[in-house]
Amino acid sequence: MDDDSRAVDRYRAGEEEAFEELVMKYQRKIYAFVYRITGDAEESKDLTQRTFINALGAVRDFKGSSLFKTWLYQIAMNACRNHLTRERRNDIEIEDSLVRDEAGVLVSMVEKEKRKMVKKALEGLPERQRLSIILRVYEGLSCTETAGVMGCTEGAVKASYHHGVKRLKEMLAEQGYEIA
Amino acid sequence: MRSHDDIRQMFPDLLDGRLAGPEADEVKEHAQQCAECRDELALLTGLRGIEVPDPGNIFWNTLPKKVLAAGVRPAARRRRIVSWWSFLGPLPAAAAVAALVLLVSRPVEKTQQPYQEALFSDPLAVAMMDYSLLTDKDIPLIDAEIAPEELAGVSEDMVEEGYHRELVSLNYAEVELLDEALQDEQQKGG
Known part of the structure; x- marks a missing residue:
């Protein structure tokens, strides 16, 4: 039994702090995941909170047939899907937070432009391709874990990922982005 | 020897540092x-390289508590309230609306001090409320203007503390907006 499963058991036994520990452990990852899907920092805060509230509501029924992490990503993904469906955000151009980044990071304008292009291209991918890339490349999930989150086979994940990367390259090439 | 496609599927693992030794060498080569x-x-x-904006320490430090505060209440407490609610039989929606009307439209000063205290310290203790304050004028108004599904929503809000959950889940910007709206309506503190 892994640490997460033990924490779930402790919470079920009445130890509320155990769920707090899980929130603290995964909140940054879930926020980053949600942000990469929605591209909106404020919405991502709300969706991150909603993800954990939904998880808390369902944790007593968590069977443990998948990893807690995979299960949590699944909840976050569903929250994002519901949000995007409701808000019909898919067609809206997403504001680039880098423009209003006040952290004072000395990133060259060229680098910023390139990142913006990559970000926009990623947002332009079909949902399944985008999700497979986000989960594999950013969240570091294996093919098996990604398949668990997306509710499909490993083969389908590999295909979505492959087509997504290919399409991304084409989109960036069309915009004159130099990959190397 | 892995195929070209197999190698490509391993790139995320390589970038994440999960590949080591001969496997990593093979992919790099x-x-x-x-x-x-x-x-x-x-x-x-x-x-x-795409950056994720940091929402700040206040968000990270308060999120775990906010989640627990807004999450489901322990099963035992929920059962107790549900059973109390079902004791009312066919009247829960009407009772909820009556409570709501008392909260928003009836002057609280008409009631006795213990009732006032209970109302503010535990608004869910609707058993403490004095339904005699409802007049004939109030009831037809409710019947005429609130659809059955809305009544169900009111009932759910009262039982599940949806109102409190909603407040707790508001972010800073939303609280500011709510405050402005209340000030506009001159309802702040009401």
């Missing part, structure tokens, strides 16, 4: 020789 894979690896590296 392939990428050096294969222009397509080299480009792909560069692209994935670029993807990982």
Whole structure:
């Protein structure tokens, strides 16, 4: 039994702090995941909170047939899907937070432009391709874990990922982005 | 010896540092020789360069508590309230509306001090409320203007503390907006 499963058991036994520990452990990852899907920092805060509230509501029924992490990503993904469906955000151009980044990071304008292009291209991918890339490349999930989150086979994940990367390259090439 | 496609599927693991030894060497070697894979690896590296804005320590530090505060109440407490609610029989929606009307439209000063205290310290203790304050005028108004599904919503809000959950889940900007709206309506503190 892994640490997460033990924490779930402790919470079920009445130890509320155990769920707090899980929130603290995964909140940054879930926020980053949600942000990469929605591209909106404020919405991502709300969706991150909603993800954990939904998880808390369902944790007593968590069977443990998948990893807690995979299960949590699944909840976050569903929250994002519901949000995007409701808000019909898919067609809206997403504001680039880098423009209003006040952290004072000395990133060259060229680098910023390139990142913006990559970000926009990623947002332009079909949902399944985008999700497979986000989960594999950013969240570091294996093919098996990604398949668990997306509710499909490993083969389908590999295909979505492959087509997504290919399409991304084409989109960036069309915009004159130099990959190397 | 892995195929070209197998190697490509391993790039995320390589970038995440989950590949080591001969496996990592094999992937790197392939990428050096294969222009397509080299480009792909560069692209994935670029993807990982997209920054995620940090919502700040206040958000991180308060989120766990906010989640627990807004989450489901322990099963035992929920059962107790549900059973109390079902004791009312066919009247829960009407009772909820009556409570709501008392909260928003009836002057609280008409009631006795213990009732006032209970109302503010535990608004869910609707048993404390004095339904005699409802007049004939109030009831037809409710019946005429609130659809059955809305009544169900009111009932749910009262039982599940949806109102409190909603307040707790508001972010800073939303609280500011709510405050402004209340001030506009001159309802602040009401």
